[in-house]
Amino acid sequence: MNLEEYKGVYVFAQQVDNELSSIAFELLGKAKELAAPLNTEVTAVLIGSDVKGLVDQLAEYGADKVIVVDDPELKEYRTEPYAHALASVINEYKPEIVLVGATAIGRDLGPRVSARVATGLTADCTVLEIGDFPLNAIPGQEQKHNQLLMTRPAFGGNTIATIACPDNRPQMATVRPGVMQKINPIAGAKAEVIEYNPGFTPDNKYVEILDIVKELSDTVDIMDAKILVSGGRGVGSAENFKMLQDLADVIGGTVSCSRAVVDNGWLPKELQVGQTGKTVRPNVYFAIGISGAIQHTAGMEESDIIIAINKDDSAPIFDVADYGIVGDLNKIVPKLTEELKKVVK
Amino acid sequence: MKIVVCIKQVPDTKGGVKFNPDGTLDRGAMLAIMNPDDKAGLEAALRIKDDMGKDNVEVTVLTMGLPKAEEVLREALAMGADKGILVTDRVLGGADTWATSTTIAGALRNIDYDLIITGRQAIDGDTAQVGPQISEHLDLPVISYAKNIKVEGDSVIVERQFDDRYHVLKAKMPCLITALSELNEPRYMTPGGIFDAYEKEITVWGRADLKDVDDSNLGLKGSPTKIAKASDKVKKGAGEVVTPDSPDDAVSYIMGKLKEKHVI
Numbered sequence: 001m002n003l004e005e006y007k008g009v010y011v012f013a014q015q016v017d018n019e020l021s022s023i024a025f026e027l028l029g030k031a032k033e034l035a036a037p038l039n040t041e042v043t044a045v046l047i048g049s050d051v052k053g054l055v056d057q058l059a060e061y062g063a064d065k066v067i068v069v070d071d072p073e074l075k076e077y078r079t080e081p082y083a084h085a086l087a088s089v090i091n092e093y094k095p096e097i098v099l100v101g102a103t104a105i106g107r108d109l110g111p112r113v114s115a116r117v118a119t120g121l122t123a124d125c126t127v128l129e130i131g132d133f134p135l136n137a138i139p140g141q142e143q144k145h146n147q148l149l150m151t152r153p154a155f156g157g158n159t160i161a162t163i164a165c166p167d168n169r170p171q172m173a174t175v176r177p178g179v180m181q182k183i184n185p186i187a188g189a190k191a192e193v194i195e196y197n198p199g200f201t202p203d204n205k206y207v208e209i210l211d212i213v214k215e216l217s218d219t220v221d222i223m224d225a226k227i228l229v230s231g232g233r234g235v236g237s238a239e240n241f242k243m244l245q246d247l248a249d250v251i252g253g254t255v256s257c258s259r260a261v262v263d264n265g266w267l268p269k270e271l272q273v274g275q276t277g278k279t280v281r282p283n284v285y286f287a288i289g290i291s292g293a294i295q296h297t298a299g300m301e302e303s304d305i306i307i308a309i310n311k312d313d314s315a316p317i318f319d320v321a322d323y324g325i326v327g328d329l330n331k332i333v334p335k336l337t338e339e340l341k342k343v344v345k
Numbered sequence: 346m347k348i349v350v351c352i353k354q355v356p357d358t359k360g361g362v363k364f365n366p367d368g369t370l371d372r373g374a375m376l377a378i379m380n381p382d383d384k385a386g387l388e389a390a391l392r393i394k395d396d397m398g399k400d401n402v403e404v405t406v407l408t409m410g411l412p413k414a415e416e417v418l419r420e421a422l423a424m425g426a427d428k429g430i431l432v433t434d435r436v437l438g439g440a441d442t443w444a445t446s447t448t449i450a451g452a453l454r455n456i457d458y459d460l461i462i463t464g465r466q467a468i469d470g471d472t473a474q475v476g477p478q479i480s481e482h483l484d485l486p487v488i489s490y491a492k493n494i495k496v497e498g499d500s501v502i503v504e505r506q507f508d509d510r511y512h513v514l515k516a517k518m519p520c521l522i523t524a525l526s527e528l529n530e531p532r533y534m535t536p537g538g539i540f541d542a543y544e545k546e547i548t549v550w551g552r553a554d555l556k557d558v559d560d561s562n563l564g565l566k567g568s569p570t571k572i573a574k575a576s577d578k579v580k581k582g583a584g585e586v587v588t589p590d591s592p593d594d595a596v597s598y599i600m601g602k603l604k605e606k607h608v609i
Contacts, residue, residue, distance in 0.1 A: 107474075108489045112487065114478070115478040121443075121474060124471060133571065153471075155356075161576075163570050163571065165570050165571070166571060168569040204486060207514045207515060208516070209512055209514060210513040211513035213511050269527075306584070313586070320584075322584035324586035325595050327592065327595045336595075336596045336599055
């Protein structure tokens, strides 16, 4: 493998129902940052059926080039034709970096493609930067420059690892949604468009879609929520969760809960945060009436901002909270909702 | 019908985290359990066996790990699996997902299977990569994130979860499925099962038993991804805790912080 042949930062521009996902723009924003020190361009890879209309949007968010793979076989996401499309683009155009969103689609596509093009893949990255590997020069070992350094939490957030892929190309990462910043769109920006079709011949690896069931927004995955309004035993009853739902509604958040709430039958298990529930990393996590046992905090302590309300000033939740309020949630939460209604349209 | 379930022994997150000098996890030093998504995959296989009749389905569990990973194979046998295979060899240590999937694919090439089930992801690495990568090495169709699995003739029908929808997918066997822990509630081991588990044979394979695998793709050396740095998570400094005089004060405090942080 001649590493020098590989140039450019590529982004898998995920679309669903011919609408670009937010992660596509987030990745373009990060790709632009990475491309600068490498003196290279940002290329979006747009895969789907009848998707050419999305090209300008990608240009406005930072793509210098867009490679469009457009084929009727690509109408709905399926692992094989999408993996074939992206792997073929990589083999044809030889990018040095390929970024894919760590979405339900990207976490399926990424590993399949990385195995096909025989390179490494780092999952769920939260920080990407260009640097040296090894980080510090080691006598007798070549220090490579301009490497993609990929940082990710592992072990339920207990550890942080920075990973490089020094000897294989492309360097591939899936990137957690909601972490990277989009650029302010540049109105009227245009990208160079390249149409590429490697040919799609259905074989046993093409699974058949029998049905597509779209789920209502009230089953939103708490792992994707930007704001979580999470309640614990202290909320007191299933009925009292209405109060948290009202707060969530006004601030554009989603309700989640601790294990005690699920054990009491107040909310379903898919809303549970923690070691035996889901690990979440929203921008804002309201911990309301949650004492904060380690099994709970393991699932939420990576949140950007944690605001805890609890009447017990010795509750361990205050050890992980950025802002802790000792007080009666029954009085504070409804008032907070009222105040927010005034400022949020 | 032959089903192989790939399982992994993972450190229990309650046990604390320890590292080797090279930055990889020191698995030997931590408490170990069967990875939850894998256990759901095993349960799914056992339910297929229950449905189709125990003489019609053979469930093999396969793991790669340290010799002590035999423990999770015994647990799986006690739950009702028929055979266990342990892939263990010093040269396989320190593998990333590429080298791990290459190894497991090399082991699977020795076995007949109609269906391979893996967990979606392991709680230590959280990558969700090994299942799809195995399917690629073996040139099989893959359905990941399965929340329901049914066998129909020579095919499987699977509900595949996405962010805002699920697809009902049909794949011809042989194929590979990755299972979500939401799929089911795994059964417990039975006393009889535990007794039987120690009667059942566990096959142990090393490097020499892997089929069509190149040394350059194995272990730490064969891993394209290299750890530049690993550390315990830096604990956030303690935040501030206030005891406001009134609910109104509490609300204005929270509103102030939300504005300061540009949440509103």
